[in-house]
Amino acid sequence: MSRTAPRGPYKPGRIRQKSEQRILSAATAAFAQHGFTGASMQSIADAASVPKANVHYYFKNKLGVYTAVLENILGLWDTVLNDLTINDDPAIALCRYIDAKIDFSRTHPEESRVFAKEMLSGAPHLQEFLEADYGQWLDARLTIFRAWIDAGKMDAIDPAHLLFMIWGSTQHYADFAPQVKQSLHAEILQQAHFDAAAKTVKQVILKGCGLAIASP
Amino acid sequence: MSRTAPRGPYKPGRIRQKSEQRILSAATAAFAQHGFTGASMQSIADAASVPKANVHYYFKNKLGVYTAVLENILGLWDTVLNDLTINDDPAIALCRYIDAKIDFSRTHPEESRVFAKEMLSGAPHLQEFLEADYGQWLDARLTIFRAWIDAGKMDAIDPAHLLFMIWGSTQHYADFAPQVKQSLHAEILQQAHFDAAAKTVKQVILKGCGLAIASP
DNA sequence: GTCTATATTCTGATAGAC
DNA sequence: GTCTATCAGAATATAGAC
Numbered sequence: 001m002s003r004t005a006p007r008g009p010y011k012p013g014r015i016r017q018k019s020e021q022r023i024l025s026a027a028t029a030a031f032a033q034h035g036f037t038g039a040s041m042q043s044i045a046d047a048a049s050v051p052k053a054n055v056h057y058y059f060k061n062k063l064g065v066y067t068a069v070l071e072n073i074l075g076l077w078d079t080v081l082n083d084l085t086i087n088d089d090p091a092i093a094l095c096r097y098i099d100a101k102i103d104f105s106r107t108h109p110e111e112s113r114v115f116a117k118e119m120l121s122g123a124p125h126l127q128e129f130l131e132a133d134y135g136q137w138l139d140a141r142l143t144i145f146r147a148w149i150d151a152g153k154m155d156a157i158d159p160a161h162l163l164f165m166i167w168g169s170t171q172h173y174a175d176f177a178p179q180v181k182q183s184l185h186a187e188i189l190q191q192a193h194f195d196a197a198a199k200t201v202k203q204v205i206l207k208g209c210g211l212a213i214a215s216p
Numbered sequence: 217m218s219r220t221a222p223r224g225p226y227k228p229g230r231i232r233q234k235s236e237q238r239i240l241s242a243a244t245a246a247f248a249q250h251g252f253t254g255a256s257m258q259s260i261a262d263a264a265s266v267p268k269a270n271v272h273y274y275f276k277n278k279l280g281v282y283t284a285v286l287e288n289i290l291g292l293w294d295t296v297l298n299d300l301t302i303n304d305d306p307a308i309a310l311c312r313y314i315d316a317k318i319d320f321s322r323t324h325p326e327e328s329r330v331f332a333k334e335m336l337s338g339a340p341h342l343q344e345f346l347e348a349d350y351g352q353w354l355d356a357r358l359t360i361f362r363a364w365i366d367a368g369k370m371d372a373i374d375p376a377h378l379l380f381m382i383w384g385s386t387q388h389y390a391d392f393a394p395q396v397k398q399s400l401h402a403e404i405l406q407q408a409h410f411d412a413a414a415k416t417v418k419q420v421i422l423k424g425c426g427l428a429i430a431s432p
Numbered sequence: 433g434t435c436t437a438t439a440t441t442c443t444g445a446t447a448g449a450c
Numbered sequence: 451g452t453c454t455a456t457c458a459g460a461a462t463a464t465a466g467a468c
Binding site for chain 1: 248253376379380386389412415417421422423
């Protein structure tokens with residue numbers, strides 16, 4: 001009864017893709033909790049249900065796994081970084097952005113933590129990214145903020161520091177989850193907690209910028 | 217010419233105290249950059265200029281060093297957590313608190329990073345702290361905020377989430393320093409950068425809470 | 433492509449001389 | 451109290467059978 005013939009339409013690399021995805025997912029969780037050195041290849045392989053040697057076969061070495069995880073996270077970021085324009089209403093644009101950031105902390109907490117740990121370590125593997133893609137994205141946003149301010153659409157607030165406030169406030173719910181849980185007396189953070197978080201952040205940021213809440 | 221006699225008034229434990237301090241300082245930097253597993257006892261000993269065996273002599277094992285670092289950080293926190301009272305003016309109290317938090321990020325970035333990494337790892341060594349000291353401190357603050365709101369001194373804003381905003385915004389300058397440096401085109405963060413940060417955070421938070429800036 | 437067995441290096445920890 | 455020498459264990463990585 002044992003059959004070695006391929007079942008279903010065979011696509012080369014299908015197993016590979018599936019295995020790589022499982023390894024990537026397991027590695028993200030491991031790096032988030034234990035850090036780069038603390039996460040062992042054995043634990044990653046076990047969590048992904050593949051032999052340890054296969055992890056080396058797919059990603060060459062530990063650094064290969066880690067950079068793959070980081071690149072995957074940077075890819076996810078692109079989906080969050082919506083493209084604002086000068087013609088957008090600042091209140092609506094900021095609300096959308098804050099909502100998206102809070103939602104990212106809810107749906108991808110482990111990715112947020114890996115990114116945060118890399119930053120805390122001095123971001124040695126994100127230098128190119130920070131100097132290239134990120135620098136461009138940031139400068140474009142700062143220009144839009146300044147245009148809004150010059151047009152009198154919002155208060156004169158340092159755009160870079162304002163962005164830091166939004167990032168820090170929203171990422172806090174993924175990165176400092178133990179403290180947040182303890183503060184809210186919650187075993188795990190529910191949708192309602194993130195809704196309350198988004199509401200408060202939007203409320204304070206918008207009014208703090210001299211903007212009216214767009215829609216409740 | 218070699219002398220083995222003690223020079224100066226001999227105090228038992230003087231060398232010990234000095235060595236422990238050096239080890240603690242070196243360990244803080246190592247844990248901040250490389251995490252618990254990534255920081256080796258050898259590197260800590262080298263940075264502290266003591267033989268590796270002495271680190272074990274003073275702190276028993278690696279976990280002993282780490283918990284000593286954490287306890288030292290929690291001690292530093294106490295100095296930042298000023299005691300607000302219901303009779304304080306919310307604007308002045310919040311300004312003081314934000315200034316103190318930003319100053320902590322400037323003067324103790326590595327301590328902030330060790331604390332952040334512990335949080336990102338799930339805070340396994342901070343459970344008692346979170347449930348005891350921190351819980352009490354937080355509940356007292358929340359009560360004060362609610363009293364301010366009930367007295368009409370500030371807008372009705374969820375106090376816990378407001379505190380998260382302040383923490384996230386201020387700690388960001390220590391924890392995400394690489395990103396901040398890149399954004400501000402600064403090789404290292406100067407006093408002026410932190411002044412601008414504090415100004416923006418106070419500006420947005422206070423106005424966002426319906427408060428007038430206390431003093432420029 | 434998959435997996436077992438092994439080589440090599442490094443780390444935490446300690447024994448024991450001084 | 452201080453430090454050198456060393457041990458036991460674990461981790462990354464690879465060789466090679468299947």
